[in-house]
Amino acid sequence: MKNLILSTAALALTAGIAMADTVRMGTEGAYPPYNFINDAGEIDGFEREVGDELCKRANLECEWVKNDWDSIIPNLVSGNYDTIIAGMSITDERDEVIDFTQNYFPPAASAYVGASADVDVTTGVVAAQTATIQAGHVAESGATLVEFATPEETIAAVRNGEADAVFADKDFLVPIVEESAGELVFVGDDVPLGGGIGLGIRESDGELRGKFDEAITSMKADGSLNELIIKWFGEGVPTYNADGSVVTN
Template identity: 90%
Template sequence: MKNLILTTAALALTAGMAMADTVRMGTEGAYPPYNFINDAGEVDGFERELGDELCKRAGLECEWVKNDWDSIIPNLVSGNYDTIIAGMSITDERDEVIDFTQNYVPPAASAFAAASDGADLSGGVVAAQTATIQAGYVAESGATLVEFATPEETIAAVRSGEADAVFADKDYLVPIVEESGGELVFVGDDVPLGGGVGMGVRESDGELRGKFDEAITSMKADGTLNEMLKKWFGEGTATYGTDGSVVTN
C-alpha cells in the first residue's frame, strides 16, 4: 500500500474542524485498483465502493475530492477535506501528524518489477513514486533512486530504460505486469512495508474516526469487506476473519 513520507511543511500544519454535515473524502484518483478516475470523470475503484458503503453505515453524507498524492496529508490537515482514503499505509511517522482508523486492507508486500530478471536492485537505478516509503526504502538500499510524481511515470521510466526497476505496492504492480505481455517481470523478493491501509483523519476529529471505525468493524464482521477485497484484488488476497484477524488465503 502506498506510503507517504511526511515533509517538514506537513508537520507544521495543525488546522482542524468539527465534523461537518457533508464529509469530504480525499483521494488521489490515480492508483488503481484502489482509486482511479473512470471514463465518466468520476472517482472509482475499491476505495470508492468501500467509502460509499462506510458512509452509508455511518449515517454520513459524503462527497469525493481528488488531490495529488504529494500534498494529500497537508491538505487534510489544513481542512480541504475531512478524510484520506487513498491506499495510504498506516505508519508511525504519519500517526504523529494525523490519526488513522483501523486498517481496511491487511498489511501487504511491496515488490520490484523490471524489464528483465537480471535487473540490479542493489546497485542499479530504481524508480519509485515521490514521497513514499518505497522511495525511502530504495534510498537506503544502496541503489540509485529516481522519484516521479505519479505511479504511471515510474512504470514509464522502466519501459524507457531510464530506470532498471520500479518499486511499488505489489497490488498495484500485479495487473500491470500481467498485462505487459512479458515486457515487465517481477524480480527479487517481496518486501513487507507498513501496517495495512486505513483512513486518515485529523487528530481533532475523533468522533468521525470512531464512526468509520465502527463501520469498518461491521464490514469485517459480516464479510462484506472480504467480498470487496476479493472483487478488486483477486481471490487469493488476504482477508479478515469475523473477529478482524487477518486470514491469508
C-alpha cells in the first residue's frame, strides 16, 4: 500500500499519550477506499471502520484527526495525534523513527496506469505521490520521476499529458481505471512493495501498541477484519486466516 520514505531521521520523541482514554487517530482523508472525506464532511472508508472497531475492542475512545500525507509522521512524533492509520505500509525506514502494530491489511501490489498500454515505464515520465516508496521505486527504475502532493494530482498529470504514467497502490487505481471508460489503462505487471499496512505508533507508546495489536489479532481470529476488507476492496483481495497468516485469493 502507500509508503512514506523518510529522507531524515526524526528527533527523539518526548510526548506520549499517558494512556489517555481518548486516542487521536491521524489519517490523510484523501486515499479511497482506505480513507476519504464523505459528503457529510466526515472521515470515512475502510480505515475509519477498522479504527473505530479497534478502539472499541481496546476500550479506547477514537478521535479522528485529518493531516496531509507529507507531514503525517512528523506530526505523530510531535504529539499532534497518537496513531497513524492512513494506508501506511510497514517499512524498515519508517520503523527507525516510529513503531508499527502488526498489519491490518496484507501486503498488496502497486501498479502503473497510463493513457496507453504501450508506455515504457522504465524510461518515460512517471508520476507518484511525494514521499512514498512508489516515488522511491520510480526514482530507482530509470524513469523520470515527477512528484505531486496528492494522489489526485498524479492522476491529473497523466490525463493532461504531464506524465506518461502514474505509479500507486493498485487498490487505489482500480476504480479510477474502471470509471475512466478506457481513457486510462494498466501498464505492465503489478509490483509488490511494502510489508502490509499497520498503525504507526510513537516509540514511547508501547502499551498503546500492545492494545491495538491485541485488538487486530482478535479481528483476524473472528473474521471481522476480513469482512471489512471484502466490503471495501471486493472479493479476490488477500485476506487472513484465523491465525493471522495471509490468504492469497
